[in-house]
């Protein structure tokens with residue numbers, strides 16, 4: 185090997201060690217399955233390559249012998265590389281925008297169809313896809329590798345107390361997920377950001393699980409999903425020995441428990457803690473322990489976050505009715521001689537902005553909808569109530 189070759193090899197090796205983003209991207213590239221996932225990875229790789237080009241990553245020149253003929257007058261190899269990269273990046277960005285728009289449209293229509301979204305988030309390898317399978321009874325690719333899942337997978341989940349929901353599996357998080365990567369996977373992570381509930385899956389057998397939880401919280405913050413309702417799901421409890429697991433579960437609930445603490449019989453239970461702490465569920469996605477309890481907890485948690493009511497709008501309240509439709513809140517309606525009977529069933533977050541409507545409409549809605557949520561049956565708002573408000 186010539187000294188030059190040796191130096192290049194050195195540079196390359198060095199670069200693989202320090203280039204964490206590049207390494208992660210390589211893994212991502214091997215795992216991406218869908219069109220969207222592949223686009224995201226290629227885009228991120230090119231952008232990453234562009235930052236290295238600026239620093240003069242000269243061995244690329246030799247690799248791109250075929251492109252020499254494209255070089256414009258007076259253009260150096262570096263400039264050419266940069267231009268070609270820039271063009272490809274632009275092309276990919278345009279395609280990504282299209283895919284993102286499609287995804288956003290699908291998400292909005294799901295909201296309109298009143299299906300709440302429950303997203304599985306968590307550190308890579310925590311068992312999200314396995315849990316996804318256990319919850320939906322489907323077979324999604326799960327493997328003992330980092331980043332087995334790159335593309336979000338969506339399934340409808342029936343049989344919950346709160347009605348059907350959409351369950352979303354997502355890409356695993358890691359410590360210090362480079363900022364560029366968060367941006368690159370924006371549309372995948374948007375599934376988490378726009379969810380109604382997050383199941384934060386933790387590998388209970390991981391000795392570093394507490395740090396992992398903090399790492400995931402940090403990424404959630406970065407994508408603007410840290411304020412969403414969450415259930416902490418401690419998975420893989422089959423790997424904890426029974427006695428230790430019992431103590432663990434007892435320790436987490438010490439002092440705040442609504443039920444008496446017990447032993448390993450607590451495995452598979454759900455703890456509802458006080459003082460703003462997250463509810464915790466203890467499950468094994470592999471053995472199925474605790475899955476029923478988790479399903480029940482999801483139903484309860486989502487029940488809190490939805491507004492359900494029936495309203496009777498007089499036929500002259502067309503403007504308010506239009507607003508309800510535009511916001512995607514109307515689950516069903518029929519009209520008779522008394523007016524429009526409108527069934528509202530929607531996430532609270534979509535309903536609350538309407539409480540600010542002018543002309544008394546907002547106050548009227550607030551009174552009707554919030555009262556109705558405590559007793560989610562028929563709300564006796566009558567046309568005369570509606571006229572009284574002015």
Ligand SMILES: Nc1nc2c(ncn2[C@@H]2O[C@H](COP(=O)(O)OP(=O)(O)OP(=O)(O)O)[C@@H](O)[C@H]2O)c(=O)[nH]1
Pocket residue numbers: 306307308309310311312313314315325326327328329330331332333334354355356357419420421422423467468469470471
């Ligand atoms: N023993 C045990 N292993 C589990 C359990 N859940 C998942 N695993 C294993 O953990 C590994 C990772 O599972 P995945 O479901 O692919 O993890 P993931 O969180 O989806 O990983 P990424 O998609 O890479 O983020 C696989 O080998 C699973 O079989 C569990 O409850 N018990």
Ligand SMILES: [Mg+2]
Pocket residue numbers: 312313314325326331332333353354356
């Ligand atoms: Mg997965």
